[in-house]
Amino acid sequence: MTSILNVPAANQLLVELPEVERNAFMAACDTVELSFGKVLLQPTETFTHVYFPIDSFISLIVVIDTDKRLEVAMAGREGMLGSSLVLGIDEAPLLALVQGAGSALRIDAGAFQQLLLSTPVLHQRLKRYIYVVMKQLATSAACNHFHRIEERLARWLLMTQDRAGTDQLNLTHEFLAMMLGVRRAGITLAAIALQARGLIRYQRGTITVLDRLGLIEASCECYSDDCALYAKMLPVL
Amino acid sequence: MTSILNVPAANQLLVELPEVERNAFMAACDTVELSFGKVLLQPTETFTHVYFPIDSFISLIVVIDTDKRLEVAMAGREGMLGSSLVLGIDEAPLLALVQGAGSALRIDAGAFQQLLLSTPVLHQRLKRYIYVVMKQLATSAACNHFHRIEERLARWLLMTQDRAGTDQLNLTHEFLAMMLGVRRAGITLAAIALQARGLIRYQRGTITVLDRLGLIEASCECYSDDCALYAKMLPVL
DNA sequence: AGTCGTCGGCACGCTAGCGTACATAGCATG
DNA sequence: CATGCTATGTACGCTAGCGTGCCGACGACT
Structure with a gap:
């Protein structure tokens, strides 16, 4: 406590x-x-x-x-x-x-x-x-309108990692599909791609972020933009 | 004045x-x-x-x-x-x-x-x-993520009509394409469809709303939802 | 009346993602 | 160890929408 x-x-x-x-x-x-x-x-x-x-x-x-x-x-x-x-x-x-x-x-x-x-x-x-x-x-x-699932997934994982404070995330493809508003199979493909690039590893409901910087590159600008705005408007003194 | x-x-x-x-x-x-x-x-x-x-x-x-x-x-x-x-x-x-x-x-x-x-x-x-x-x-x-161009176009025209206060709108397909974040050709197709249904009429930069109720039906729920929320939160006494 | 820029119709092949369905594989449970 | 559930892999045909390019038509302006 x-x-x-x-x-x-x-x-x-x-x-x-x-x-x-x-x-x-x-x-x-x-x-x-x-x-x-x-x-x-x-x-x-x-x-x-x-x-x-x-x-x-x-x-x-x-x-x-x-x-x-x-x-x-x-x-x-x-x-x-x-x-x-x-x-x-x-x-x-x-x-x-x-x-x-x-x-x-x-x-x-x-x-x-x-x-x-x-x-x-x-x-x-x-x-x-x-x-x-x-x-x-x-x-x-x-x-959500312009960017592809893979980029959006990367962004989402980064945002989640920031908040979870760990690089192990307990997430199923099914759950991710709901979050991003896409098919489960769509997530599977994107996840496979990210894994093939060595950015994440996953198995049965657990996703591990292996290469955070790489993931940032794989994500759309939206991630960095969001972070920058937060840092600017709500600086931690 | x-x-x-x-x-x-x-x-x-x-x-x-x-x-x-x-x-x-x-x-x-x-x-x-x-x-x-x-x-x-x-x-x-x-x-x-x-x-x-x-x-x-x-x-x-x-x-x-x-x-x-x-x-x-x-x-x-x-x-x-x-x-x-x-x-x-x-x-x-x-x-x-x-x-x-x-x-x-x-x-x-x-x-x-x-x-x-x-x-x-x-x-x-x-x-x-x-x-x-x-x-x-x-x-x-x-x-923007889930609904088709035709529905979104209908919604957008309704929102615009509300604010313009007239059923004649000066809009090119090009402009609409930018607003909805789609191709110009995509707007043309959607507009043709709405016109074929008798809901709008248009020519060279002018769109006329012919059947407002029909257009509401052709649009996604988002239009009515927005209106309902506004009316609830900011009633005109 | 002729010219020219803008607007809209249309067509081409292409891609992302859909809906669905089924098969495998990991894991927990008895 | 067997069972059964759940998570993941994959495949099918399909649709919406993309990028592009071209053409015709309208209309404003000389």
Whole structure:
């Protein structure tokens, strides 16, 4: 268990807060464990809590027609689930699915909105985060449209690796297919190609990143662009 | 020229403001004419002004690789250009292109941020607008990925018609191709199909919507979904 | 009236990815 | 060790859309 003092630093949005804000935040939150596959929110559901992942991460998914799904954003230690509440809206826009098990800081939705009134630094930082997410959503739209499965897969693996903090990822082709909105067989082909290039290795539900730099080259620009934007808007001081 | 009293009602985000807020707003803004094709902002450029279209409308476009472009959002009388400033960020995330000539209310970026401090109703309304845009960006991502050109074209024409307020649209296939991120020839085929179904008629740069309801049926759900969300989050009282 | 640039129709072969189906192989479980 | 489930490999024909290039038609402008 992480010590109380370190916890706020574990989520990037919460680092470097002034003492007062940190204390107020810590008083209002608790730590929860998120288990893989858990649906935290269905679209249009009302937020009961806001989550700040520590070593867990969450997929945000657009659902069209039950069988047509597409991940459009990810929230791990660099982000949060519930940014709509920063805008004063308590309705979830997307399906939120726990994609990496682990812990997260959790705050009651009402308490969170209250808290924001007295924590201007945090508030400002979260607004910047929303901006980043918006731009990433726009980029994703173009990426999903223009880029090939192999590039998109590479990008997705990198994003996941960043959030999982390990080069071993527990993922099936089936799952990846849902995330990227493509056929399972399409993922298999792309994965074979990436493996042949020596960038990843995988077997029965486990993918290992072997060559991160190579994978970055194999991915579309969108990955680096996203990273650059985040670093620019939400620098870790 | 629209009368001063009516102007605030001309943009949907500005309707039903309390007297005080309306006056403060009117004092800070002026009316400008936007001409077709004008680039109001390049991505990463700094906002100098915020625009609230009256009968003009603006395309927000993701640019990847110069020749790969995709419209991801539209701002007409129902929206605004510069919502990032509501989040305190003065950087434009996307390319903003005037797609329909007409007039718009314009405010200096700094004055706008000042104004928001004393106009809570407007501020809240704009935050709701940002939420709507975010959800629309996510929907667009899925739409561009899953839906066929013909459906997307139908949707796009409907969205444009709503903002143009006329059933005659001045659009070339070339332009539409850029908006949807597809080939010009792809648009031609889709347009032929829609015309054959009696939903539209067109000739040399002009498209006329003949059967709006039919066009809604021909479009993907995304159109109605977007409309429904807007109506729910930003009702015109 | 003639000229010329723009707009739209169309056709070519090509690629990515689809839907589906079936076969193999790893792993857990009894 | 046998069984059975699940993950992966692969193959089939098919479709949407691509890149390109060419042609005709419209219409603005001299």
